[in-house]
Amino acid sequence: MTRTRPMQPLVAGNWKMNPTARSDALMLARAAAATAARHQAVTTVICPPTVFLAEVAAEVGPSRLAVGAQTMAAEERGAFTGETSPLMLAGLAGFVIVGHSERRANDGETDEGVAAKVASAVAHGIRPIAAIGERIEERRAGRTEEVVDRQLHAAVSRLEAIHGSGLVIAYEPVWAIGSGEAASPADAQVVAARIRELLGTVDADAAPQVPILYGGSVTGDNARAFFDCPDIDGALVGGGSLDAASFEAIVAAAEAAAAHRRTPSAEATRS
Numbered sequence: 675m676t677r678t679r680p681m682q683p684l685v686a687g688n689w690k691m692n693p694t695a696r697s698d699a700l701m702l703a704r705a706a707a708a709t710a711a712r713h714q715a716v717t718t719v720i721c722p723p724t725v726f727l728a729e730v731a732a733e734v735g736p737s738r739l740a741v742g743a744q745t746m747a748a749e750e751r752g753a754f755t756g757e758t759s760p761l762m763l764a765g766l767a768g769f770v771i772v773g774h775s776e777r778r779a780n781d782g783e784t785d786e787g788v789a790a791k792v793a794s795a796v797a798h799g800i801r802p803i804a805a806i807g808e809r810i811e812e813r814r815a816g817r818t819e820e821v822v823d824r825q826l827h828a829a830v831s832r833l834e835a836i837h838g839s840g841l842v843i844a845y846e847p848v849w850a851i852g853s854g855e856a857a858s859p860a861d862a863q864v865v866a867a868r869i870r871e872l873l874g875t876v877d878a879d880a881a882p883q884v885p886i887l888y889g890g891s892v893t894g895d896n897a898r899a900f901f902d903c904p905d906i907d908g909a910l911v912g913g914g915s916l917d918a919a920s921f922e923a924i925v926a927a928a929e930a931a932a933a934h935r936r937t938p939s940a941e942a943t944r945s
């Protein structure tokens with residue numbers, strides 16, 4: 675069955691705890707804004723550290739570049755030391771990464787917490803990028819599907835509907851993150867297809883339109899092979915988003931893949 679793709683491929687840069695200097699963050703943001711302007715067929719997002727979010731948003735202004743947060747609290751206010759309220763992010767961040775494996779591993783983020791955050795983000799008009807993926811020992815034990823199923827079901831469990839939620843799913847096998855060892859596009863496609871199938875059991879009409887991203891050691895060199903997979907609509911990029919040229923190469927690859935899909939015959943002689 676052929677599916678209608680989401681309107682645009684989506685490439686999001688997760689800067690994690692980088693860069694440490696404000697001036698470097700603003701420089702990187704300006705470069706990403708230029709990239710987004712040059713590749714308007716791609717939804718380009720950067721997720722800077724929270725402390726830089728407001729200044730980065732002001733720096734890029736109303737541009738083609740969207741700004742996202744790396745996490746947020748599900749609650750609106752109160753005694754949550756160190757946390758950021760969705761009310762503080764609304765109007766500043768169009769997206770928020772939820773359930774990143776680093777937060778699951780280091781900060782006690784649970785499936786239940788992810789469910790609450792996804793629902794809260796949607797309720798506040800912020801598009802959640804829900805990150806899911808198996809650890810190496812789970813993959814080796816043949817448990818990838820079980821883990822992904824569990825995390826995905828949890829992530830959407832408190833949504834009233836997927837349609838209109840703006841939900842984005844990022845499949846990030848934990849072992850591929852920052853390792854320089856990306857999943858094979860074929861393996862990533864198998865999991866992405868599974869994710870879409872599961873989304874279809876929740877909302878058959880909306881599932882084809884949910885952007886599913888691959889994340890884990892994406893580079894300018896390997897990105898295109900992921901974007902050519904039928905169920906992969908973009909990337910969540912860590913290290914590769916900290917270098918302006920490599921981020922641009924990944925965004926350009928997404929644009930080229932989308933153009934190729936629109937006019938396959940025109941590029942048939944490419945290879």
Ligand code: 13P
Pocket residue numbers: 688774846850851852853854889890891892910911912913914
């Ligand atoms: P790397 O691209 O550095 O592997 O990180 C991926 C990631 O965790 C994005 O959220």
